[in-house]
Amino acid sequence: MKKKASPLGRSLATRAIHGSKLHAFKGPVSTPIYQTSTYRFDSSDDAVRYAQGDSNVMVYTRYHNPTTAEAEERLALMMNAEKALLFGSGMAAITSAVLSVVKTGDEIISTPALYGGTYRFFRDILPRHGVEVRYMNPERPESIIDLVSPGTRLIYFETPTNPTLNVVDIKALVAATQRAERKVVRKIVTMVDNTFASCLNQNPFAFGVDVIVESGTKYLGGHSDLLAGVVAGSKEFIKGVHTQLKYYGGSADPFMSYLLYRSLKTFELRVERQNENAMALAKFLEKHPNVNRVLYPGLSSHPQHRIAKRQMVDAGGNGYGGMVTIEVKGGVKKAVRVCDSLRVAVNAMSLGGVETLVSIPVYSSHINMTDDELRNHGVTPGMIRISVGVEGIDDLKSDFAQALR
Template identity: 45%
Template sequence: MAKLETSLIHEGQEFNTSKAVVSPIYQTSTYLADADLSTYIHAATAPKYPEFYHRHGNPTSSQVAKVIANLERTDDALVLSTGMAAISTAILAVVKAGDHIIAQHAHYSGTTLFFKNFLSEYGIEVTQIDQTDNNAFTEAIRPNTKLIYVETPSNPNLDITDLAFVGALGKKHNILTMADNTFASPINQTPREFGIDIIIHSATKYLGGHSDLTAGVVCGDKDYIEKVWQRSLVLGAALSPFDSWLLLRGLKTLALRVRQINENAATLALWLDQHDLVKNVAYVGLPSHPQYELAQKQMKGTTGMLCLEIAGVDEEEAYKRAQSILSNLRVFINAASLGGVESLVVHPASMWGAHHSDSQKQTSGITKGLLRVSVGIEHVDDLIADFKQAFEKVRLTSLEEGIPSAL
């Protein structure tokens, strides 16, 4: 079996039937049918058939799916138009009215909204628990529990879920387990190693890596992926040919990008953790992280994601300073998303404010002084210098206003 870096370049080449070194973009909605009726019937009904109609499949999408399935060590995968398309379609392929899902308090906001506002309207119950407490998963199990859905590290607070425990618990009680692996990427973590049945990604993030596409992917056993594909036909979330091609291109450099991002993030996190304007840094690679040992056990690398809590005498002062830092950063871009080659920073309480109640934000660790950082591949010296100059401007402003606290 080829090494990871090699498979990222060459996996799935059987779907490129041209002589082009770079797989073509199949910019077509439909394909010429063979004269043989039985062949046409097979093309129309076979799961993920790549040359019948775009909503059914596409040669480049098939190649991308093969690469990612290999990365996540699953039998098969299906690429879809967005991360939320992957999440929602994957879940709807498992549960129906009357079923129960165990989820976490800390999830991507879109996932939380799907659990809270969508599934409840269709008679599907969701219990959200503290992902850091293994016993909470066990205690939440009901006779109608069909799915345990986890996300680790979690967005935005970087809590860790014990994948081996969840995987074993699911097997013991015949409950499917599903993990959102977006924050880690398959370079840093492969949930399948720990018994997780289904792996989800917002491929918009690390897998694509260049902030120029939206995509999602579901990885799992072949029979399950066929169910997801059947759901996708009626939900209509096929990945566009061009985005599929962009994703294939991005995957070729995934290992290189993620390893550089890991190195940058670890260095930046350590520097931030020692700064007097920073109350706390949440980063899975820091020994100060409360689940550092678990992260070391189940992650091969770390992640480019970190959160920093800005210091202040109260929450309002911390909020004011966080906003000042955002406005003064020059290398870090204040923009949604993550996992690209460029470094991004957002204020979660503002970005998700309309979607979360105050109690939900508190439970998820989203405070007014919290900043979420996605570290890119720029030179780490420039990343540190950017925060340094932004902090200095906050320091000068505070002194001018006569507020010397936390300085």
């Protein structure tokens, strides 16, 4: 008998394009869109089987959908996960994954620099559910051991962080969590938001992280035309998250699932080019007299470049990602003028699309924060976050040169 090749032995692009069903069946090359909210039963026996717990019976799109399942299978293969679950947005994925772990009286330990939406969920919503979030020093992962308590259930972090592009040492953080687990004698879940790096550049599972959450709106979608979120992890963990999905209702729409499935086929091509363009633009901007600082993990001037190299590129990643943050001379007024003067790059929030986007963190991802909070996040008024697209690099360089002038 011919041995079946494991889809995980194939390259990321092959997994993204073909999924696990290489030559498995005749029919459409592209997946159909099951644009339906519900499913016709053959007879009420189906309803009975469903009521008895048979998960193969299709019932309702908030619970499951074949187009969504197709995208989820590919995401799991790409992310090296047992299972992936698709949501209607990154925030739906993050909140559902977190709420599948914590309940009233529990604690989370997190890095302070987070996507603003996640941070505000931790600050404004979780305390109403009786969940406390404590913040660790990301440069000292062992600070987890001092902060841990019998109520700690979750270690949550991002790397690289939004928008400061700080890098957290994933291996050291997992090791510190294991020591903390021995101290409190219980399992603590580690969860990382891998949106900025994406699975082409960083595989946190290889370092022992339990769960990956990601905004699929960004690099996975890649065309600034959809909202999506993903949770990836063990089958058992995903089962618990699926319960949250059913009741909080953050389900993926079938048409979005199709758009995402389609985008995954070009994911590697796009992100490779974004890595390349980001590195070239970061080097160019680093020499510009009107730029105070360039934050990019691929630059040797980046304070955590060695960690980034070890856990991204040396560990098999393709590059350092497509996000570059600059701090212009002259503060927020100058940052506004630069953004308004760009002709190729688009002044718009979000990231990860084929088109270069710029935004000013104090007016976008980091609004509604005190000066102290901004300081903790490392965000300054003159910062411009650049999501580098796949345009010609010379066009991008001359666009930034004229805007900075």
